[in-house]
Amino acid sequence: MRRWAWEWRKLFCLPALWVFWGLSLLCNGLLILSVSGPDRDFLNGTSRDAALLGQRVDSVFLEQLDALPSTQNRTLLLYSARGMENIFQDYDTGRLREFYQDVVGASPTASAWMGRKYSLLADRTAHLAQTGAAMDLYAGPLTQKSHSFLFGTLLRAILAQAALASMLGALHLLGYEELHGTQGFVCACRAGRRLYRTKVLAALAASPLFFALIALPSLGLYFALFDYSGIWGASVSSQFNFLTDLMLTRPFLTWADFTVAEYLAAFLALGAALTAAFALLAALCGLLVRSPYLAAMVLALLCLGGLGLTAALGEAKCWVGYLLFCFQPAIVWLYCQGWFTELGLNGVLPFQETAAVAADLLLLGLGVRWALGKFTRKDVSS
């Protein structure tokens, strides 16, 4: 336990970490403040009305909304709500299937995978039609914009910052003894090279903490400015919410029923796990590459190179390779706005992002275990 405490002390006493944290919060604060005042007023007004009238839009809702004192925002909301219908009742996932099968047509395997995914999605559409999820107001006509900002911009930035902090933290811990010339001293002690296992575990445990340290103040500011009290219970599959992939727009079709609160909770949990996967990737590099600086370069190459390679595979129409490369952590981060949905061209499985993070954690965990075993028989020079 004392060794754990020491490793965390090395990590959290690093001034650069707190500078990075401060800059991350500043960046997120500026992002949040960049949302226009009228949009904020509209969302807050809609949320207040939804808190009063409920989220489900029906004739009673419309009557009660109409009876409320008229404001410019309320008029717009009423206009939008009157046009709502249960879009999932006659929604055909066959269109999506045909579109994506056409895109990946060069690969029969990828085409079969896409076909299977959209067949499964048809059942979900039928279920959503039954629940009437599409008739939830969410944030009315501002839904897509606010949802996209929260999950596609702000939380994507938070994830990137937490992943960077976790990776740098893992590299810092694993390179600490090399940088201070204490590797010989620590490896000749009773704990010996086992200390590096403690380092990996400390870095892994710190990663969700980094995520929390960045996410909590950022989301705190966001929810202080944007009133979600009437929105939390809305379904994320409201008809006002949609996704666009390859210029094709489709409803926000999730693989399970999510309210906004549940979706945020699931997103944060998966985000913490993804951050841990990035920490494991950094730990693997730190264990296999002796110099911490070189390890950082290899890590950057793996993350950026992986993104580039995936794009290149898509350009080359190697769709099986492309779809398999979509399981890597950097790509999972990249398409975070569509987590728990069908993911368009980036996914072939229900809950692919969850499966990808689980697979990444498992494979990287095994890789780190192998690297730790290798390290126990590795010469230590300093």
Next chain:
Amino acid sequence: MLSVEHVTKQYGNFTALEDISLSLSPGVYGLLGPNGAGKTTFLKMLATLLFPTRGQILWDGEDILALGARYRGILGYLPQQFGYYPGCTPRQFLGYGAALQCIPKEEAAPRIRRLLELVGLEGQENQKMCKFSGGMLQRVGIACALLNDPRLLILDEPTAGLDPRERVRFRNLIHSLAGERIVLLSTHIVADVEAIAGQIILFQDHRLLCCDTPARICARLQGRVFQVPAGTPLGPGQYLLSEAQGEAGPVLRLLSDTPPAGARPVAPSLEDAFLSIYREGQV
């Protein structure tokens, strides 16, 4: 009892140490050799930092690599370049060392206090180490190496960079620590080991040359070391060992099988032996 059995260390095609066999029992051993002779490689293998390419090292008959933590638990090691955390105080750093040595917290505190007194840092235990001189850092290093009261103490060039006063202080400290332990001290400052080592280990060309007492090593040169006034030309078969300041002015110490004209025979020192070995290639 530490036994080194036919140990070889290779890095690719380069052989750093070849077929080293030694047995060490409690006492102070001085490890001498020029730069690159393989001293540090040898000590790092004893400290389990490097792994032999061939051969094995045994502690009380068991392979040290198989013993693992049990072996490291009786080992104290001061590396050639003692690394430290600049933001830590000696007390904190020793506390970290105690955690690495798996010493219970309640036992560690009094032990750290005693060690800080032993190395003369009791007044500076709460100062940050980034402000310490080389000598003070070495003292922290020796305290770290002694944390677990080791039965095998390995000190790799502990007096390098120290001023003469610090060096003498350090030598005295090491001498007082010997007792029932094996102390292995690597240096190329001959005076350091001459004063305290019971046995000298000499490496040459990456091989073990000898492991013997200083007296017996010096005895090999008995009758072959002479002193002549400076400026005396060297004849065939005569090798200059060193220059010194004699009572009547500068003098040369020579190695020769036959007494040079006008030379005065002198008692060979360990330094003469060292210079002789690494000049001639043999004693």
